[in-house]
Amino acid sequence: MNTSYYISLITAIFIGGAAGYVGSLMATKKMSLVGDVLSHIALPGIGLGLLYGINISLGALASLILGIMLIWILSLKTELSMESLVGVVFVLSLAVGFLITPEEELLHALFGNISAVALSDAVAAVFISIVVFIAARMIYSKMMLAYVSEDLALASGVKINKYNLIYLFLIAAVVAFGIKVGGTLLTSAMIIVPAAVARNVSRNMRQYSLLSVIVGVASAVAGFAVFPFLTARYGLSVVSIGPVIILASIAFFAVSLLFKKR
Amino acid sequence: MIDNKEEKLLEPGFIAPQVVPQPAMPTVRELILEVKNLTVSFGEEKVVDNLSFSLKKGENVAIMGPNGAGKTVLLKALLGILPYRGEIKWSESAKISYVPQKILPEKNLPLSVEEFFKMKKAGREQAKEALTSVGITDERFLKKMIGTISSGQLQRVLVAWGLIGNPNVLLFDEPTAGIDIGGEETIFNLLNKIEKERNLSIILVTHDMSVVYGFADSVLCLNKKLICHGPPAEALGSEGLKKLYGEGVTFYKHEH
Numbered sequence: 436m437n438t439s440y441y442i443s444l445i446t447a448i449f450i451g452g453a454a455g456y457v458g459s460l461m462a463t464k465k466m467s468l469v470g471d472v473l474s475h476i477a478l479p480g481i482g483l484g485l486l487y488g489i490n491i492s493l494g495a496l497a498s499l500i501l502g503i504m505l506i507w508i509l510s511l512k513t514e515l516s517m518e519s520l521v522g523v524v525f526v527l528s529l530a531v532g533f534l535i536t537p538e539e540e541l542l543h544a545l546f547g548n549i550s551a552v553a554l555s556d557a558v559a560a561v562f563i564s565i566v567v568f569i570a571a572r573m574i575y576s577k578m579m580l581a582y583v584s585e586d587l588a589l590a591s592g593v594k595i596n597k598y599n600l601i602y603l604f605l606i607a608a609v610v611a612f613g614i615k616v617g618g619t620l621l622t623s624a625m626i627i628v629p630a631a632v633a634r635n636v637s638r639n640m641r642q643y644s645l646l647s648v649i650v651g652v653a654s655a656v657a658g659f660a661v662f663p664f665l666t667a668r669y670g671l672s673v674v675s676i677g678p679v680i681i682l683a684s685i686a687f688f689a690v691s692l693l694f695k696k697r
Numbered sequence: 698m699i700d701n702k703e704e705k706l707l708e709p710g711f712i713a714p715q716v717v718p719q720p721a722m723p724t725v726r727e728l729i730l731e732v733k734n735l736t737v738s739f740g741e742e743k744v745v746d747n748l749s750f751s752l753k754k755g756e757n758v759a760i761m762g763p764n765g766a767g768k769t770v771l772l773k774a775l776l777g778i779l780p781y782r783g784e785i786k787w788s789e790s791a792k793i794s795y796v797p798q799k800i801l802p803e804k805n806l807p808l809s810v811e812e813f814f815k816m817k818k819a820g821r822e823q824a825k826e827a828l829t830s831v832g833i834t835d836e837r838f839l840k841k842m843i844g845t846i847s848s849g850q851l852q853r854v855l856v857a858w859g860l861i862g863n864p865n866v867l868l869f870d871e872p873t874a875g876i877d878i879g880g881e882e883t884i885f886n887l888l889n890k891i892e893k894e895r896n897l898s899i900i901l902v903t904h905d906m907s908v909v910y911g912f913a914d915s916v917l918c919l920n921k922k923l924i925c926h927g928p929p930a931e932a933l934g935s936e937g938l939k940k941l942y943g944e945g946v947t948f949y950k951h952e953h
Contacts, residue, residue: 580816583802583843587858589778590795591817634807638842643807 443549447655449564450613455629455651474623476502478532499607546675547618617677654684735783759913794864869901
């Protein structure tokens with residue numbers, strides 16, 4: 436096991452925790468698919484980054500922010516739901532992303548490539564994860580209130596539109612900096628699955644948000660623990676870390692079903 | 698509580714703070730709300746059309762009208778959560794709180810009653826006090842998941858939530874009259890009790906005539922435009938009802 440393994444592990448732990456936390460707000464917003472789809476809006480940026488030798492996280496971030504702004508403006512101008520607008524921007528991004536991303540790099544963009552993670556990437560990811568965590572914590576209770584009742588939230592002075600936008604940017608940040616390790620699929624899974632696990636077993640908001648973080652981190656650790664055995668068996672070129680972490684999180688999900696509260 | 702950014706109504710005392718105490722005069726109650734030419738539109742359609750009325754402090758008002766008459770929209774405009782044209786002036790002393798029509802939390806929503814109160818910055822003691830006001834005294838109730846309590850209990854919780862921060866105006870959107878909130882109480886007994894205990898004005902949207910007669914000091918009938926406004930017995934003469942709901946509507950006034 437080499438240095439890039441550990442650098443990637445640390446990155447994945449922080450991204451997993453932050454993604455699990457912001458994802459716990461997503462699962463309550465009937466928007467879990469938005470999170471999934473949102474991560475793929477990064478693809479055109481990754482493609483451009485690869486083509487022109489720019490850091491792909493920055494490319495991804497730029498493309499996510501553009502995509503979010505587009506969704507945002509459309510949602511204010513049309514009566515369409517956030518879900519369907521995200522869907523439109525998603526297929527657009529996917530099409531453009533696939534057209535411009537070099538074929539051999541496409542798999543890395545989707546599934547990640549731990550040998551490509553540099554120390555600076557890890558430092559950036561850790562930093563961003565902490566910022567995202569703190570920001571999400573600040574808006575958590577207000578977002579939850581808006582989920583319980585938009586009218587109640589508005590009447591209490593919560594600017595729902597503003598918080599939704601902040602929230603989308605937080606997701607964009609997690610996705611952009613998690614991409615190098617596990618690709619876009621990993622980050623979308625880390626947004627959805629830990630929250631689903633936590634929701635199965637938690638009885639209150641505190642347990643729920645805490646457990647989402649724990650499952651996010653634990654999935655990353657479990658994935659990296661199994662990974663060396665798989666690469667030893669099948670080779671590094673065959674196995675990507677992204678899917679392994681996702682499978683680990685799904686294992687947690689299966690266990691949570693057994694303990695599902697009534 | 699909403700931030701009241703509207704121009705404030707000056708209370709008489711503010712104009713000349715040093716006035717000597719007035720000789721006993723027939724008390725004219727201070728206005729708590731003044732609405733002038735209020736219009737709310739959704740696209741081309743005017744949902745509330747050129748409404749003007751005012752409310753006195755401590756007055757309980759029932760807003761009634763057929764479905765789609767703009768009752769809830771009026772309430773939301775008063776709360777400042779819908780854009781409108783015209784003027785809505787709350788008095789400086791108004792502390793407004795809102796009890797929504799109903800909320801439908803999912804059964805497995807990971808949110809306890811206590812945490813729901815925390816969202817309004819209410820600590821455990823405050824939550825307990827507000828819950829006691831609505832007749833919930835069991836402390837274990839705070840730990841329950843909000844999606845698992847009965848609809849009657851939820852209605853009580855929403856009222857209690859509205860009471861946090863000691864408002865003096867409660868805007869109440871169509872409490873379901875027949876709802877069983879447990880015990881012998883109806884939601885209106887409860888409101889009567891709270892109103893007396895806490896000395897607040899309640900503005901509520903309702904379809905229930907017995908509420909209008911039993912609870913409201915005045916009634917505001919609405920069908921996009923203001924149809925009538927005044928004490929229930931005057932405003933809701935059979936002429937008023939015909940204008941509001943069309944021909945063929947009669948109502949037997951309960952003698953309490």
